[in-house]
Amino acid sequence: MPVTFHIPGALREFTGGRSEVDVGGSPTTLADALSALWSSYPGIRDRMTTEQGEIREHINVFIGDENVRYTGGLMSRVTDGTKITILPAVSGGRL
Amino acid sequence: MASALARAHDRGIVHRDFKSANILVTPEGLVKVLDFGLARQVGAQVFEASTKSFATIESGSSVSGTLPYMAPEIFRGEPADYRSDLWGLGVVLYELASGRLPFEGRTGFEISSAILRELPTPLGPPVPPGLWSVIQRCLAKEPTQRYQRAGEVQAALEAVQSGAIAAPEPDRVAPPKTTILHNVRHVRVRKGDFLLLVGTTKGAFILKSNLQRSRWEAGGPYFHGYSVYALAYDNRKGRHRIWASTQNYWGTWLRSSDDYGKSWTTPQDQTIRFPADTGLSLKNIWQITLGGSDQPDVMYCGVEPAALFVTNDDGATWSLVRGLFDHPHRPRWMPGNGGLALHTVVLDPSDRQRMYVAISSGGVYRTTDGGATWTAQNRGIRAINMPNKYPEFGQCVHKIVLHPAHPERLLLQNHWGLYRSDDYAENWKDIANGVPSDFGFAMIMHPRNPECAYIVPVESDEFRCTCDGRMRVYRTRNAGGSWEPLLRGLPQKGAYETVLRDALSADTLDPLGIYVGTRSGQLFGSRDEGKSWGRILEGLPPVLCVRSVLVEDTAADLPGTTTTRFVPASTRSTRATSKTKTRRRKK
Numbered sequence: 001m002p003v004t005f006h007i008p009g010a011l012r013e014f015t016g017g018r019s020e021v022d023v024g025g026s027p028t029t030l031a032d033a034l035s036a037l038w039s040s041y042p043g044i045r046d047r048m049t050t051e052q053g054e055i056r057e058h059i060n061v062f063i064g065d066e067n068v069r070y071t072g073g074l075m076s077r078v079t080d081g082t083k084i085t086i087l088p089a090v091s092g093g094r095l
Numbered sequence: 096m097a098s099a100l101a102r103a104h105d106r107g108i109v110h111r112d113f114k115s116a117n118i119l120v121t122p123e124g125l126v127k128v129l130d131f132g133l134a135r136q137v138g139a140q141v142f143e144a145s146t147k148s149f150a151t152i153e154s155g156s157s158v159s160g161t162l163p164y165m166a167p168e169i170f171r172g173e174p175a176d177y178r179s180d181l182w183g184l185g186v187v188l189y190e191l192a193s194g195r196l197p198f199e200g201r202t203g204f205e206i207s208s209a210i211l212r213e214l215p216t217p218l219g220p221p222v223p224p225g226l227w228s229v230i231q232r233c234l235a236k237e238p239t240q241r242y243q244r245a246g247e248v249q250a251a252l253e254a255v256q257s258g259a260i261a262a263p264e265p266d267r268v269a270p271p272k273t274t275i276l277h278n279v280r281h282v283r284v285r286k287g288d289f290l291l292l293v294g295t296t297k298g299a300f301i302l303k304s305n306l307q308r309s310r311w312e313a314g315g316p317y318f319h320g321y322s323v324y325a326l327a328y329d330n331r332k333g334r335h336r337i338w339a340s341t342q343n344y345w346g347t348w349l350r351s352s353d354d355y356g357k358s359w360t361t362p363q364d365q366t367i368r369f370p371a372d373t374g375l376s377l378k379n380i381w382q383i384t385l386g387g388s389d390q391p392d393v394m395y396c397g398v399e400p401a402a403l404f405v406t407n408d409d410g411a412t413w414s415l416v417r418g419l420f421d422h423p424h425r426p427r428w429m430p431g432n433g434g435l436a437l438h439t440v441v442l443d444p445s446d447r448q449r450m451y452v453a454i455s456s457g458g459v460y461r462t463t464d465g466g467a468t469w470t471a472q473n474r475g476i477r478a479i480n481m482p483n484k485y486p487e488f489g490q491c492v493h494k495i496v497l498h499p500a501h502p503e504r505l506l507l508q509n510h511w512g513l514y515r516s517d518d519y520a521e522n523w524k525d526i527a528n529g530v531p532s533d534f535g536f537a538m539i540m541h542p543r544n545p546e547c548a549y550i551v552p553v554e555s556d557e558f559r560c561t562c563d564g565r566m567r568v569y570r571t572r573n574a575g576g577s578w579e580p581l582l583r584g585l586p587q588k589g590a591y592e593t594v595l596r597d598a599l600s601a602d603t604l605d606p607l608g609i610y611v612g613t614r615s616g617q618l619f620g621s622r623d624e625g626k627s628w629g630r631i632l633e634g635l636p637p638v639l640c641v642r643s644v645l646v647e648d649t650a651a652d653l654p655g656t657t658t659t660r661f662v663p664a665s666t667r668s669t670r671a672t673s674k675t676k677t678r679r680r681k682k
Contacts, residue, residue, distance in 0.1 A: 010345055013274065013361065042269040043363035047345040050376035051368035052228045054251050058344035070101075073250030088344045 003033045003078050006085040007044075014043030030063065031074040033084060048086065058089045096184060097252055099128040100245035104177045111175050113183030114164040115190050162203055163196045167211045167236050178238035181248060185233025185241075189215060192222045197234060211236070214426040217372075225255035228374030237430060269363035276357060282314035284355040289602070290644040291610055292337060293618060294323030297636035299339055301356050308608055308622050311631050317356050321348075325597070327383040328644045331391035335646065338410070340380035340396070347377050349396070349410065367396055367404050367413045373420070375400050381438035382597070387447065399436035401428055401454045405466065418467045419452065419460060424488050428457035429480075431491050431510070438596060439495055443502045451505070451520060456480070456491035459507070461520055472516075475523035479511050494538040494596050495520075498545040506548050506575065508538040508596075510556065515575045526575025531562040537599035541607060541624075546574045549581075549601070549609060549625065551594040560591035568599075568611060570625050584628035585619060592617070597640035604645070612638025 002022040007015050015021050023036035038045035049055055061068045062085040068076045078084065096118060103110060110117075112130055119127045166182035169175055189197040197215035200206040215234060218227045229251045235241045242248045282303040284290065291302040291311075298316030317323075321341035329336040329351075337352045339359075349367060352359045369375040379399040386393025392409040403416040419425075428435055439453035448465045451472070458473040471488035478490045491510035498504045507514040507523060513533050514523040527533035532552040541547035550569050554562045561567065565587045567580040586592075593614040602608040607624045616635035621628045 013272070014363070043272065043361070046363070046365040050346070051365060052371065052374060052376045053225055053255075054228075054376070056344060056346060069244075069246045069250055073253040075253045 003027055003082045003084060005037055008086055011044050011047060014041045027078055030068055030076045030078055033078050060087050060089050096126055096128060097245050097249035100180055100184060101249055104245050109175055109177055110180045112161055113180050114161050115187050162206050163198055168238055170207050170211055178241050181233050181241050181245060184248060185230050188230045192226060193218055223255055224371040229255060231374040271360040271362045274359050274361045280314050281357055282312050284646055286646055288646045292326040292642040292644060293612060293638060294326045294640040295636035295638050296322045299323040299326060313632060314356055324379055324381050324639050325383045326640055326642045327385055328642060329385055331388050338383050340383060342379050347379055349380060370415060378434060381436050382440050384440040384442060387444055395440045397437040397440045397452060399434045401435045401437040401457060403437055403452055416466045419469045422469055424471060428454055431455035441495055441497045444499050445502045451495060453492040453495045456489060458488040458490040459492055459495060459520055472520035476509055476514055477512050493536045496538050496540040498540050501545040504545055506538060506540060508535050508550055528577050530569055530578045536596040537594045539599050539601050542601060542603050547572050551599055553593060559593050564589050564591050566590040566592050568625055581625040595639055598638045600641040600643055602643040610641045610643060612641045
C-alpha cells in the first residue's frame with residue numbers, strides 16, 4: 001500500500017482536480033514522500049515551501065492527526081498506508 | 096537543542112540563558128540543555144558581570160558571561176520571550192558551525208553594539224546553505240522576523256539534515272500552466288474601452304468603461320483570496336497583457352493574462368526567488384515596473400524583503416539585482432509597518448541607465464549605470480525615527496514620482512514630509528506648504544504638467560486616516576509651492592479613510608482622470624483633473640492598488656474568449672461576488 005496525500009482545494013489544480021493522490025516508491029520519511037509528490041505534481045512544491053526549502057509559515061502537514069512540526073518534522077516516519085494531509089493554518093487567513 | 100527548547104516552550108518556560116556552556120553532550124550522544132530555571136538570575140547582573148572579558152571556545156576556557164548570547168531586544172529593554180531563546184540557539188548554532196561567536200568585541204559595549212547593529216560574517220561551505228539560512232533567521236534583529244517557535248527551528252534543521260528540501264533547485268523551472276476562470280464575472284473588452292485594474296487584499300477586479308468614464312462594469316474577483324499588491328498593463332510590442340502579483344499563505348506568484356482576465360498563467364515553480372546564499376525568501380511583490388518601449392521584454396519587481404528583481408525575457412526568468420542587494424547599507428535597513436519592502440521602482444525614460452527605488456525604511460537609492468551600483472539619495476529628507484534627523488539613509492519613504500518630460504524633477508511623500516528634487520534626487524527640498532498633514536502614502540504626478548501633483552494626506556503615524564474625517568485629495572500646481580484641497584463629491588463627514596501608496600492613479604486622457612481607492616473598499620473617480628468626484632464602486636475589499644488602461648488595439652478576437660463560458664457582467668456598478676473556480680486548460 002502506498003502513502004496517500006490529501007490535497008487541499010487550492011492545490012488540486014496541480015493534481016488534475018484529485019483530492020487524494022498516492023505516491024509509491026516506498027517512502028520511509030515524510031521528506032521522501034514529499035519528494036515523490038513534488039516530482040509527480042511539480043506545482044505543489046513551491047506552494048508548500050519557500051525557495052529556501054522551509055515549509056511555509058502558515059502551511060501545516062499532518063501525518064494522520066499529528067502535526068509534523070511536533071513529530072520530527074521532515075524526518076517523521078511514514079509507512080505503507082500512511083495518510084498525509086496538507087492544510088493551511090487558521091493563522092493564515094489574515095485581513 | 097531545538098527539541099529541548101521546543102518542549103520547554105510548550106510548557107511555557109523561557110530559558111533566557113541559552114548558551115553553549117549550558118549544553119551537555121552525554122557519552123551516549125544525548126544532548127542536554129542545562130540551567131533551566133535560572134532565568135530570573137540572569138539579566139542585569141550578568142550584563143554587568145559579563146563586560147569583563149570573553150574567552151573564546153577555542154581557548155578551552157568556559158564562557159563565563161552570557162552577553163554574547165543575549166538577543167538585541169533585551170538591550171532595547173524589551174522583555175525576553177521564546178524568540179529570545181531562539182536568538183541564543185542561533186548564536187550556539189553559529190558557534191558550532193564555525194567555531195567562533197557571531198558577535199564579538201573586546202568590551203561589553205562593543206559586543207552589545209555588534210549584537211544590536213552588525214550582521215554576522217556569512218558562513219560559506221562547508222556549512223550547508225540551508226543551515227546558514229536557519230542560523231540567519233534565528234539571528235534576525237527583530238523577533239518578528241525570526242522563527243516563532245523552537246519546533247519550527249527543529250523542523251528546519253531536520254530538513255537541512257535530510258537534505259530533502261533544504262537544497263533548492265533553482266534551475267528547475269517547469270513551464271507555467273494556464274488557468275481559465277469560470278464562474279467569475281468577466282468584462283468583454285474592445286478597442287477604445289477604458290479599464291481600471293483594482294488590486295485588493297482579497298483579489299483583483301477589472302472595471303470597464305468607455306472614454307466618457309461615467310458608467311462602469313465590474314469583472315472579478317480574480318485571484319479569490321489572494322492579496323494583489325501590484326498590477327501593471329503591458330502594451331509594448333502589441334501586447335495587451337495584465338500582470339498581477341498575488342500573495343497568500345501559498346506564496347507570492349506573478350501571473351499574467353492576455354485576454355483581460357479570462358485566463359491567467361499559473362507558474363508551477365516560483366520564478367522570483369532569492370538565491371540560496373542569501374538565506375531569504377520572497378514575502379511579497381510590491382511593485383511591477385515595465386521597461387521602456389525600447390526594452391519590451393524588460394520588467395522590474397520591487398519585493399519584500401527589500402530587493403529588486405529584473406527579467407530580460409518577458410518574465411520567463413528573473414534575477415536578483417546584486418548591485419543593490421550587496422549594498423553595504425542593506426543590513427541597516429529597518430522594516431516599516433508593512434515589513435521591509437522595496438515598494439517603488441521609477442525608471443528615467445530619457446536615460447535607461449538611470450533608475451530609482453524607494454525602500455521602507457531605507458530611503459531612496461539611485462543607479463546611473465543600469466543597476467550595477469547604487470547610491471543613497473536622501474539629502475534633505477528628515478527621518479523622524481532616527482536620532483540624526485538628516486541621515487544618509489534610513490528614511491521611511493512612502494512614494495516617489497518622476498516627471499517623464501522633466502526627469503530631473505522628482506516628488507516624494509515621506510513618512511512625515513513632502514519633498515521635491517530638481518536635480519535627479521541629489522537634493523530634496525521641503526514642499527509641505529499648506530497641507531493639513533504631511534503624512535501620507537500615495538502621490539502621483541500629472542502626466543503632462545510638471546508643476547502638478549496629487550496626494551492624499553492622512554492625519555498621523557498613529558491615526559492613518561484622512562484628517563478630520565474629511566476625504567480630500569490635495570493638488571499642487573506650482574510644484575509644491577502651495578497645495579489646494581479637492582473635495583467636491585468626496586465624503587466630508589465621518590470619512591476616516593486611508594489611501595495606500597499605490598491606490599491613487601491617473602490616466603493619460605485630457606482632461607485628466609484621477610482614481611482613488613480606499614482601505615474601506617470604496618473607489619472614487621474624477622474626470623476633470625480633480626475638480627469634482629464621484630463614487631465608482633463601493634463594498635470592495637481594502638484597495639491596495641489602482642491602474643488605468645486605455646485599450647488601443649482590438650481585443651475582440653482574442654484566443655480563448657469563445658471557448659470560455661461567459662457570464663455577462665451587469666451593466667450597473669455592482670460588486671462581483673461569484674466564486675472563482677479554476678480548471679486547467681487541456682494542451
